[in-house]
Amino acid sequence: MSAHQTATTTVNDRRPDVAAHSVGADKSGVLADLKPDVFFRYFEEISRIPRGSYNEKQVSDYIAKFARDRGLECYQDDIHNILVKKPGTSGYENASPLIFHGHTDIVCESDEGVEHDFEKQGIKLRIDGDFIHGTGTTLGADNTVGVALALSVLDAKDIPHPPLEVVLTVQEEVGKGGAQHFDASRLTGRRLIDFNWHDPKSLFAGCAGDISARFRIPVEWQKAPAGLTAMRLFVKGLSSGHSEFDIHLERANAIVLLARVVGALLDELPVRLASVRGGVNRYVIPGDAEALLLVHQADVDRASEIVRNVAADIKKEFFVSDPKLEVGLEPSDGLIERVLSDVTASSVVQAITLTPNGVQSMSLTIANLVESSNTIALLSTSDEEVEILSTIPSAISSRRYAILKRIERLAELMGRGTKVTTFADCPEWPYNKDSKLLAVASRAFEDTFKARPHVEVSHSSLELGLFNKKIPGIDMISIGPEAFDVHTTRERLNHTTVEPIWRLLKEILRNLRD
Known part of the structure; x- marks a missing residue:
């Protein structure tokens, strides 16, 4: 039987309606002139x-x-x-x-x-x-x-x-x-x-594993004091990027910067924190974050000055990696009916500030390769808790779990019901210098391009670690x-x-x- 005379199709007995996307029928479009x-x-x-x-x-x-x-x-x-x-x-x-x-x-x-x-x-x-x-x-x-x-x-x-x-x-x-x-x-x-x-220009032949951790801080709510001014603190315009492919570029993290500015305000003024949010995905360096605050009208000018001063420092620190970075404080039209207690607000700032973020170790066997890192990727406020989600990739499992343990120890120190839960524990895919598929691909690369390929091992965590675990002895490249x-x-x-x-x-x- 040839490749185009194949046997019975089974799709869990489903016949989906995909008429809106007639398979292979559209020969025109934005990319119509590109090859292949x-x-x-x-x-x-x-x-x-x-x-x-x-x-x-x-x-x-x-x-x-x-x-x-x-x-x-x-x-x-x-x-x-x-x-x-x-x-x-x-x-x-x-x-x-x-x-x-x-x-x-x-x-x-x-x-x-x-x-x-x-x-x-x-x-x-x-x-x-x-x-x-x-x-x-x-x-x-x-x-x-x-x-x-x-x-x-x-x-x-x-x-x-x-x-x-x-x-x-x-x-x-x-x-x-x-x-x-x-x-x-x-x-x-x-x-x-x-x-x-x-x-x-390279053949990919090994990657890190990773695990994600939810740092959960129980919320104590209080009725919003009357007569205060609602303000929105924002961090935006960051370069962002993939939290594993781009972590070595030392780009700013909007959630980390937000906590830094909120902390500076709390150190000097009786500011009340109503909510915090930031990030878009567990594999993205956060490019924006914001907090809603209540500020005494008499303190608005001083609060704005504090934000400007901290922003000036931040911009100097990240002028190369994040030239479009913006930090600002502006009036908010939203109605704020409740705020976090001072203890909860302080806990949020402490947790973000003290959680490891960025490159944690470099490989001692492969030059210029990040071995382990952590990215504080998502920040959210719900009725019950403030959640800080981190993703921890590492080429060595013990390093990954050691970083996780640091986050868990921080939760233990904070107490008051603070806890860490994990999900998506994915193993690494170790480089195999004796890979037969890599050898075939390397020869094909040389025959095609008349040049030797660079064999790459990356800090990124791909699903290949799971295939490596589920299918012992599998030989892989990307x-x-x-x-x-x-x-x-x-x-x-x-x-x-x-x-x-x-x-x-x-x-x-x-x-x-x-």
Whole structure:
């Protein structure tokens, strides 16, 4: 049976309605003139589908219809992970199966003043020179690239390849929930190519693991004193970025800076804190944060002066990494009916100030590689608690848990019901210098580009650590075109680097006959 005469399709007996996204039908669009055309056609079609984390059903159904239309075996699980299988082409039928991996969800963030409903709207693409951008939003190249590459190979009739098992997971950006949930027993392959890498000049061959921690401070509420002035303290305009790929750039963290300014106000004035918030995602360095305050009218000028003074110091400290940083205090129109007790307000400032943030250790075996870090990523206020969420990546598990223990010890010292809970504990993927797949890919790289690839091991934590744990002995690499500032509204994909990666992928597949 050839690759295009495959057997029965199974999609949990579902027949989703994806008429709004006719698979492979749209030959026009913003990216219509870019090559390879098959990749950019799928990239654009997928970009039209809303697919933030926990909202992946529509894109999963789109892929399921794609598979059914081509007679490919397909499986969707109950949270919309999807697996598509395609037999090997002529001469490759008996080769060892190869797994492709990517994830369908994206980080959803928009510029200030841009109204975009990510639950219902896809990404509006635009081209600026060599780069594809979103329009006032994240682009979602992480990981629309992976989905588009996988579909492009599945759709091809002229690319030699071994039997393929394409796994496209959900909820990667919020704790790798898809890979945690996926039933790896459905896979027979023991080698895997991932498409979640952003450097076309290198082959990715190892990554950190991570764990997320929720620092929960119980809230004591008090009735807001009468006669005080409502003020909004804001920190915005930071460079932000991926909390693992970009952590070594020493960019400012808006939540940390907010706590610093609030602390300066509390040190001098009887300011009452009503709420705090900041950040957008556990894998994003927070680019903005804000607090609502009540200030005595007689203290407003002094409060503004304190904020200006601290802001001046902060801007000097981060003028290279965050040149557009803004810190300000302005009147708030919102009605504030209750405030945090002084004890709770002080606890919030202490917790944020004393929690480790940024690079914690550098590798002693790989030059210039961050070994462990922590990012205070999200800050929120609810009726019951103030929550400070941190994500802790490390190439060594014991380092990860040691940083977590420091955060837990801080909670113990604070007392009053403060506690730390964890989720999304993902193991690392250690570098294997004897990887056979890496050797094949390295030769393919040299044959394609007449240059030796750089083999990269990264501080980022990918789902590959979970596949490494679930499938003992699995052999993996990751490749991808050039992308910058992922997880931010400055995210951009260098479309000129897609064609070389496409050629490299085809050459790797051609050499996987065994």
